[in-house]
Amino acid sequence: MMGATSNPRKPSKISRMKRRLRSRGSLIPIAVMAAIFVALAVPMYKLYSKVHEDETQMVDSEEADLLPLYRDLYTHEEWPGVESDYSEPNQVQHTVHYLWCGQKVFGFNDYLGVLSILRVLQPLKLVFHYTHLPLLDDLWYNTWFWELKQSVPNLVLKQLTTSHACGSVDMLKTALGLLSVNGGFFVGEGVVLAKSIDHLKLLPFWFAFNDPKRDATSGVVFVNRGFNEHTLLDYVQVIMVNAPHCLSQDDYNRLENSEEEENHSLCVSLAESVYPRDIRSSDDPFAELARWLFYGRRDPIFTVHSGQVDLVPRxxxxxxxxxxxxxxxxxxxxxxxxxxxxxxxxxxxxxxxxxxxxxxxxxxxxxxxxxxxxxxxxxxxxxxxxxxxxxxxxxxxxxxxxxxxxxxxxxxxxxxxxxxxxxxxxxxxxxxxxxxxxxxxxxxxxxxxxxxxxxxxxxxxxxxxxxxxxxxxxxxxxxxxxxxxxxxxxxxxxxxxxxxxxxxxxxxxxxxxxxxxxxxxxxxxxxxxxxxxxxxxxxxxxxxxxxxxxxxxxxxxxxxxxxxxxxxxxxxxxxxxxxxxxxxxxxxxxx
The missing domain is CATH 3.90.550 (Spore Coat Polysaccharide Biosynthesis Protein SpsA; Chain A)
Known part of the structure; x- marks a missing residue:
C-alpha cells in the first residue's frame, strides 16, 4: 500500500518542494505547505509580459521636470531594527523592483512606500516598472514622483508592455518573473516597509500582502538567488490563498513588542490618504515611522520658541x-x-x-x-x-x-x-x-x-x-x-x-x-x-x-x-x- 502511493526514486512535486525549502532553512509553516498542495492542483502559467528599457525616461509633463525638487533622501538618524544591516557584503540581491500600474497620480502614500524601500532596504538599484508614468494633478501638489527622479541616483524607469489588468493574478506573475533569475525584492503599491528584513535573508522566499484577493500586487516579495520562473509560479496560488498580511495603520499603532510583532509587522498597508501634516507632530507609532521616512527623524517636529520676546523687531x-x-x-x-x-x-x-x-x-x-x-x-x-x-x-x-x-x-x-x-x-x-x-x-x-x-x-x-x-x-x-x-x-x-x-x-x-x-x-x-x-x-x-x-x-x-x-x-x-x-x-x- 505504501509503495503504491509513493515512489522513492521519483519524488512528487510536493516532496521536491519540501526538500528544497528544508535545505534552505525555510520557516514557511505547515499551513503554507498545505496551500502549496492546492497551488499545484491548478495549471501552471508562463509569464509572457515583456519588459523594455525606457531610454528617454520622460514624464507626462516636461515642465514639471523644471521644478527644483531635489531632496537629500539619504541622510537620516539611525534606527536599528528598522533599517537593514549592511555592514558587510552578502549574497542577497540588492535590487528592488517597484510596480506602478495605471494612469493616476503618485500621491504622498506612494512616496512613503518608495521612501521605505530607500531607507529600510537601501537598494543598489531601484527599478520603477510602470504601465503609465504618474500623472500630475492640475495644481501640482503631487510632485512626489518628480522628487524621486531628481533625488535618487540609482532610480531606473522601465515600462511594462502588458495588457494585464492592474492588481490581477497575471500582473502578479509578471512581477514575480522580474525576480526569476537574480532574485531580489518586489514591492507593490500601497505598502510601507516597517522592519528590517535581516532575519529573512537565509530564506529562499518570503512574502506579505495587503489583500491579494482584492489586489494581487499590493505586497512585498523577497526571493533569494536561484529560483527559476516555474518555481516562482508555484507560489502564486500560495500567495493568493495564504499570504501573511501587512498590518493596517491602526493595528501597527496598537502593536507592542511581542513575538507577533516580530513575525507580522514587516509592512504596513496604506488604505487611507496620509499627508505630511498628519505625521509632523503625532506620537503614534506609524507617524514616527512615516516621519523617519520623510524627514529622516523620529521625534515629533515642532517649531521651537527662542525664549526671547524680541527676536522679531516691532x-x-x-x-x-x-x-x-x-x-x-x-x-x-x-x-x-x-x-x-x-x-x-x-x-x-x-x-x-x-x-x-x-x-x-x-x-x-x-x-x-x-x-x-x-x-x-x-x-x-x-x-x-x-x-x-x-x-x-x-x-x-x-x-x-x-x-x-x-x-x-x-x-x-x-x-x-x-x-x-x-x-x-x-x-x-x-x-x-x-x-x-x-x-x-x-x-x-x-x-x-x-x-x-x-x-x-x-x-x-x-x-x-x-x-x-x-x-x-x-x-x-x-x-x-x-x-x-x-x-x-x-x-x-x-x-x-x-x-x-x-x-x-x-x-x-x-x-x-x-x-x-x-x-x-x-x-x-x-x-x-x-x-x-x-x-x-x-x-x-x-x-x-x-x-x-x-x-x-x-x-x-x-x-x-x-x-x-x-x-x-x-x-x-x-x-x-x-x-x-x-x-x-x-x-x-x-x-
Missing part, C-alpha cells in the same frame, strides 16, 4: 509699487490709512516702513506725516533667478521676502487691518504665518502670506525664496500660495502656524483659519473673483479671537471707504474703523 513693512497703477503712483486711500494706523496703534509696531519705487500720493498719505512712518525707495525687481518679473503682485512678493529677510519685522498687505495687538510671545518664533482660507485642489492646506512675522535671516523665508528658481509669472497662486506651503511641508520646524493671525474676508464675510476647510469643494482666487466663494457658509466668530482681518474682495469694504462711511456704518467693518481711529487718537475724523 517694525512693520508695506510694499508700494508704481506698476500697480498704469498712471504711476496709485492713490493712498482712507482704507490704506486705517491699515497703517492699525499697525502702529493696534498691533503695537514702533515704526512703519513703506517700500516702493514711487512715493504714495493723496491726502491720506499726507495725514501720516506726523506718524512714525517712513518711505523707503526701492527699485522694481526686474528678475528673480534670471526670470523676468512683470506682474505687480509678484514684484511685491519678491520685495517683501527680501525686506523681511534683511531687516526682520512684520509684513502686511495694504488691505490688512489689525484688530488686536501682536503679543510679545509671538515675536519669539523665527517665522509666523497663517493658513489660507480657500482650498486648492489636491493641496491639504496652503498659506496666506498677506501677513508674515519673521526674524532677520529667517530660514523659512530663505527656503521660500529658493522656490523661485521655478517661477510662473502668469500664475500668482503657484509661487505665492502653493509653493510656500510645500516649503512648510519640507521644513516644518522653521515656521509657526498661527491660525489666529488673520481672518480672510470676502464679500462681507470673514473666514477664520482655525475652521476645518471643506475639501469636498474647492474655492480658489478665480472663484472669489467670480463671486463664487461659498461665503455664506463661513461660521460666525468674534474679532477678539483674531489679530487682523484681510480683505480679499472687495479690497475696500464700503463701510471703510471714508470717515463718513465709518461713522454711518453699522457692520463689523465700520466697527473696526471706529476702533482703529479711537486707538490712534483720530476720532476727530468722525466729527
Amino acid at each position: 517694525i512693520s513693512h508695506y510694499t508700494w509699487m508704481s506698476s500697480d497703477d498704469p498712471e504711476g503712483a496709485k492713490e493712498f486711500t482712507f482704507a490704506h490709512y486705517i491699515s497703517v494706523l492699525s499697525a502702529l496703534h493696534v498691533a503695537g509696531m514702533d515704526h512703519v516702513y513703506v517700500h516702493g519705487d514711487v512715493v504714495p500720493r493723496g491726502p491720506w498719505w499726507d495725514e501720516l506725516g506726523m506718524q512714525n512712518v517712513t518711505f523707503v525707495s526701492v527699485e522694481h525687481p526686474d528678475a528673480v533667478f534670471q526670470q523676468p518679473v512683470e506682474v505687480p503682485s509678484h514684484a511685491s512678493d519678491v520685495i517683501r521676502y527680501n525686506v523681511l529677510y534683511k531687516y526682520g519685522g512684520v509684513y502686511q498687505d495694504t488691505d490688512v487691518v489689525w484688530v488686536n495687538q501682536v503679543p510679545d510671545w509671538l515675536l519669539g518664533y523665527p517665522t509666523v504665518a497663517c493658513p489660507e482660507w480657500p482650498s486648492y485642489g489636491e493641496w491639504p492646506d496652503t498659506l496666506n502670506l498677506g501677513v508674515i512675522i519673521a526674524r532677520r535671516h529667517s530660514p523659512f523665508l530663505r527656503h521660500v525664496m529658493s522656490t523661485y528658481r521655478y517661477f510662473r509669472d502668469t500664475d500668482w497662486n503657484f509661487n505665492a500660495v502653493l509653493l510656500p506651503y510645500r516649503t512648510y511641508e519640507w521644513f516644518p520646524d522653521t515656521l509657526y502656524l498661527d491660525v489666529f493671525l488673520q481672518a480672510i474676508c470676502s464679500h462681507g464675510v470673514c473666514h477664520p483659519a482655525w475652521n476645518e476647510i471643506d475639501t469636498t469643494t474647492t474655492t480658489t482666487d478665480s472663484d472669489i473673483d467670480n463671486d463664487n466663494d461659498q461665503s455664506e457658509s463661513a461660521p460666525p466668530f468674534s474679532l477678539a479671537e483674531v489679530r487682523a482681518v484681510h480683505f480679499r474682495k472687495p479690497k475696500t469694504p464700503a463701510s471703510l471707504s471714508s470717515p463718513e462711511a465709518v461713522k454711518a456704518g453699522s457692520d463689523m467693518f465700520a466697527d473696526i474703523g471706529r476702533f482703529v481711529l479711537e486707538q490712534s487718537g483720530r476720532t476727530d475724523l468722525l466729527e
Whole structure:
C-alpha cells in the first residue's frame, strides 16, 4: 500500500518542494505547505509580459521636470531594527523592483512606500516598472514622483508592455518573473516597509500582502538567488490563498513588542490618504515611522520658541509699487490709512516702513506725516533667478521676502487691518504665518502670506525664496500660495502656524483659519473673483479671537471707504474703523 502511493526514486512535486525549502532553512509553516498542495492542483502559467528599457525616461509633463525638487533622501538618524544591516557584503540581491500600474497620480502614500524601500532596504538599484508614468494633478501638489527622479541616483524607469489588468493574478506573475533569475525584492503599491528584513535573508522566499484577493500586487516579495520562473509560479496560488498580511495603520499603532510583532509587522498597508501634516507632530507609532521616512527623524517636529520676546523687531513693512497703477503712483486711500494706523496703534509696531519705487500720493498719505512712518525707495525687481518679473503682485512678493529677510519685522498687505495687538510671545518664533482660507485642489492646506512675522535671516523665508528658481509669472497662486506651503511641508520646524493671525474676508464675510476647510469643494482666487466663494457658509466668530482681518474682495469694504462711511456704518467693518481711529487718537475724523 505504501509503495503504491509513493515512489522513492521519483519524488512528487510536493516532496521536491519540501526538500528544497528544508535545505534552505525555510520557516514557511505547515499551513503554507498545505496551500502549496492546492497551488499545484491548478495549471501552471508562463509569464509572457515583456519588459523594455525606457531610454528617454520622460514624464507626462516636461515642465514639471523644471521644478527644483531635489531632496537629500539619504541622510537620516539611525534606527536599528528598522533599517537593514549592511555592514558587510552578502549574497542577497540588492535590487528592488517597484510596480506602478495605471494612469493616476503618485500621491504622498506612494512616496512613503518608495521612501521605505530607500531607507529600510537601501537598494543598489531601484527599478520603477510602470504601465503609465504618474500623472500630475492640475495644481501640482503631487510632485512626489518628480522628487524621486531628481533625488535618487540609482532610480531606473522601465515600462511594462502588458495588457494585464492592474492588481490581477497575471500582473502578479509578471512581477514575480522580474525576480526569476537574480532574485531580489518586489514591492507593490500601497505598502510601507516597517522592519528590517535581516532575519529573512537565509530564506529562499518570503512574502506579505495587503489583500491579494482584492489586489494581487499590493505586497512585498523577497526571493533569494536561484529560483527559476516555474518555481516562482508555484507560489502564486500560495500567495493568493495564504499570504501573511501587512498590518493596517491602526493595528501597527496598537502593536507592542511581542513575538507577533516580530513575525507580522514587516509592512504596513496604506488604505487611507496620509499627508505630511498628519505625521509632523503625532506620537503614534506609524507617524514616527512615516516621519523617519520623510524627514529622516523620529521625534515629533515642532517649531521651537527662542525664549526671547524680541527676536522679531516691532517694525512693520508695506510694499508700494508704481506698476500697480498704469498712471504711476496709485492713490493712498482712507482704507490704506486705517491699515497703517492699525499697525502702529493696534498691533503695537514702533515704526512703519513703506517700500516702493514711487512715493504714495493723496491726502491720506499726507495725514501720516506726523506718524512714525517712513518711505523707503526701492527699485522694481526686474528678475528673480534670471526670470523676468512683470506682474505687480509678484514684484511685491519678491520685495517683501527680501525686506523681511534683511531687516526682520512684520509684513502686511495694504488691505490688512489689525484688530488686536501682536503679543510679545509671538515675536519669539523665527517665522509666523497663517493658513489660507480657500482650498486648492489636491493641496491639504496652503498659506496666506498677506501677513508674515519673521526674524532677520529667517530660514523659512530663505527656503521660500529658493522656490523661485521655478517661477510662473502668469500664475500668482503657484509661487505665492502653493509653493510656500510645500516649503512648510519640507521644513516644518522653521515656521509657526498661527491660525489666529488673520481672518480672510470676502464679500462681507470673514473666514477664520482655525475652521476645518471643506475639501469636498474647492474655492480658489478665480472663484472669489467670480463671486463664487461659498461665503455664506463661513461660521460666525468674534474679532477678539483674531489679530487682523484681510480683505480679499472687495479690497475696500464700503463701510471703510471714508470717515463718513465709518461713522454711518453699522457692520463689523465700520466697527473696526471706529476702533482703529479711537486707538490712534483720530476720532476727530468722525466729527
